[in-house]
Amino acid sequence: MSDSNSLDFSSVQNALGGENFSAHASEIHGLLTGVIAAGFAYEDDSYLTFVSDFFNNGEGLGKTLKDLIKTMYSDIWQAVLDDNFSFQLLIPDDDESLIERGQALGHWVQGFNLGFGLQQKDNKKFSEDVKEIINDFANIANLSTDLEEDEDTENAYFELMEYVRISSLLCFAELGAKPSQRSPNKTLH
Structure with missing residues (x-):
């Protein structure tokens, strides 16, 4: 997974399960995005401690897992700084069930x-x-996952997902730290 564009939900979720590390790929991506959107400095690598503390009982992360988390972090930075709004949530693809995506x-x-x-x-x-x-996100986090697999629910899901994506970017635009000269545009391998 050295190509930063290769980070998709399935590959990240599979990689997370490989080191006795139980976490959901979407939750880790959300945590990293939330930290960045709230003003975390690009150069600060203590986000690894957050991941370790919350998802690995404070145990150190293995090299493979640490490299994956660093790549996710770098990819998020690149996407939130992209003028083309390329930032996307790390969630399952459209071919997965609506329940799993929800x-x-x-x-x-x-x-x-x-x-x-x-x-x-x-x-x-x-x-x-x-x-x-932030209030809306708290409500979204508590939404029922008892979803109907129909077109109306599918449309509502896409609207909600887009609201979350754009709202995350708005939080970053207002509170996010701008990187120093060491640009996050360098892809980590």
């Missing part, structure tokens, strides 16, 4: 809220838009 969206939002909360403790400096997003 659960993954819930995991992603839970991770985002956790990461955001770790980084941003002073909600007095949030705009009303960011406050509303």
